[in-house]
Amino acid sequence: MSRLQAEHLYKVFGRRPEDAVRTLEAGADRDELRADGTTAAVIDASIEVDEGQIFVVMGLSGSGKSTLLRMLNGLLEPTAGTVRFDGQDLTSLSDKELRKVRSEKISMVFQHFALFPHRSVLENAGYGLEVQGVPRAERERRAAEALALTGLEGWEKSWPDELSGGMQQRVGLARALATDADLLLMDESFSALDPLIRRDMQDQLLELQKTLKKTIVFITHDLNEAMRLGDRIAVMRDGRIVQIGSAEDILVRPANDYVASFIQDVDRSRVLTAGAVMSEVGTVLGSTTPDGKTLGTAAEFRAAAPATVGQDTPLAELFTPCSASTVPVAVTDDNGALVGAVPAERLLAVLGESAEPHRAPAPGVPAQPAVKTSPKAPADEASGDDEPADEPGKNEPEDKVIAGA
Numbered sequence: 001m002s003r004l005q006a007e008h009l010y011k012v013f014g015r016r017p018e019d020a021v022r023t024l025e026a027g028a029d030r031d032e033l034r035a036d037g038t039t040a041a042v043i044d045a046s047i048e049v050d051e052g053q054i055f056v057v058m059g060l061s062g063s064g065k066s067t068l069l070r071m072l073n074g075l076l077e078p079t080a081g082t083v084r085f086d087g088q089d090l091t092s093l094s095d096k097e098l099r100k101v102r103s104e105k106i107s108m109v110f111q112h113f114a115l116f117p118h119r120s121v122l123e124n125a126g127y128g129l130e131v132q133g134v135p136r137a138e139r140e141r142r143a144a145e146a147l148a149l150t151g152l153e154g155w156e157k158s159w160p161d162e163l164s165g166g167m168q169q170r171v172g173l174a175r176a177l178a179t180d181a182d183l184l185l186m187d188e189s190f191s192a193l194d195p196l197i198r199r200d201m202q203d204q205l206l207e208l209q210k211t212l213k214k215t216i217v218f219i220t221h222d223l224n225e226a227m228r229l230g231d232r233i234a235v236m237r238d239g240r241i242v243q244i245g246s247a248e249d250i251l252v253r254p255a256n257d258y259v260a261s262f263i264q265d266v267d268r269s270r271v272l273t274a275g276a277v278m279s280e281v282g283t284v285l286g287s288t289t290p291d292g293k294t295l296g297t298a299a300e301f302r303a304a305a306p307a308t309v310g311q312d313t314p315l316a317e318l319f320t321p322c323s324a325s326t327v328p329v330a331v332t333d334d335n336g337a338l339v340g341a342v343p344a345e346r347l348l349a350v351l352g353e354s355a356e357p358h359r360a361p362a363p364g365v366p367a368q369p370a371v372k373t374s375p376k377a378p379a380d381e382a383s384g385d386d387e388p389a390d391e392p393g394k395n396e397p398e399d400k401v402i403a404g405a
């Protein structure tokens with residue numbers, strides 16, 4: 001069920017923003033407005049995020065990601081459009097009501113998570129609860145639980161400056177988790193971390209998400225990170241969302257030349273999974289192997305298959321078994337039930353497809369199921385394209401904003 005919906009959101013900075021929205025609605029782009037000193041940060045963005053989903057917003061620096069995110073929790077008022085969370089229109093709430101929703105239901109984790117230097121790790125993790133007025137004993141218990149979830153057990157009494165950057169970022173995550181907010185908004189939360197630590201945090205988030213099932217909007221300028229984390233991914237360019245889909249949709253069916261050029265260097269064999277490309281078991285049944293065995297039943301197919309893999313297995317791991325046999329690789333679900341087959345031809349065909357944009361999607365073609373990409377996909381290759389320093393105020397703990405708003 002969709003918990004968060006944004007419809008036709010616009011944010012224009014500068015003079016006469018409403019006029020600018022009308023110009024944009026008529027098809028103007030950012031550059032045309034920039035001439036008179038107006039910035040269209042977000043243009044006609046609509047998204048829907050389901051419960052338990054990681055929705056990634058990806059785009060280059062300046063594409064409007066942070067502005068979009070800040071409208072989702074009401075920190076910025078949209079110039080036009082609506083945001084609904086659990087059916088409640090945030091744009092219609094009073095400041096007081098909005099602060100309540102923000103402190104109880106929504107948590108934010110920023111890129112540079114500013115911890116309070118003179119508070120212990122435990123106090124930092126419990127800060128969101130303090131803002132809510134939760135009594136000390138309960139606050140400390142919940143903060144300690146959240147620290148344990150993020151792998152910081154034993155560090156409760158430490159000071160922030162005793163922690164590495166990666167650990168400080170974990171405290172930020174713990175603070176967000178401690179409040180029990182259902183909606184987590186993460187703005188480049190891992191972007192400042194070294195590649196290996198970053199990958200670790202991505203793993204941890206995926207792991208936590210399996211049990212916590214939060215609704216997460218995760219912002220990144222890194223394609224690999226987007227592919228790794230996102231159940232659905234929105235690609236932004238110059239303020240507009242140019243495509244929304246699963247990692248597979250974006251890789252296999254890029255909406256335009258821009259997306260196609262963006263994804264051209266992605267290692268498809270590590271992002272696409274067996275579950276994403278498999279054929280139905282029925283397509284295998286009834287065939288005969290070169291050595292004369294009939295694959296009449298699912299059991300016979302499983303017995304003859306060169307390997308049995310889970311749906312999340314990246315295609316890269318199917319090369320060896322596929323080269324060893326003419327029988328397709330068997331694919332099973334989490335319960336071990338047979339759900340599909342990957343024949344060698346299919347594997348080669350998928351990897352050989354070029355990333356040409358799909359200009360005219362055939363009507364009536366069923367949408368592909370959203371596919372979780374492999375947790376083993378490579379993490380960011382040392383992204384050297386870190387954003388310029390955030391604007392002032394952005395580096396402050398969100399609590400300051402909440403508390404002082």
Ligand SMILES: Nc1ncnc2c1ncn2[C@@H]1O[C@H](COP(=O)(O)OP(=O)(O)O)[C@@H](O)[C@H]1O
Nearest residue numbers: 013039040041060061062063064065066067068
């Ligand atoms: N408060 C502001 N005033 C004026 N322009 C802004 C403001 N915040 C963001 N912008 C502009 O809006 C555009 C999108 O910014 P932002 O949402 O921060 O992008 P991203 O997070 O994708 O890097 C940029 O051109 C940025 O300079």
Ligand SMILES: [Mg+2]
Nearest residue numbers: 065066067188
């Ligand atoms: Mg940003």
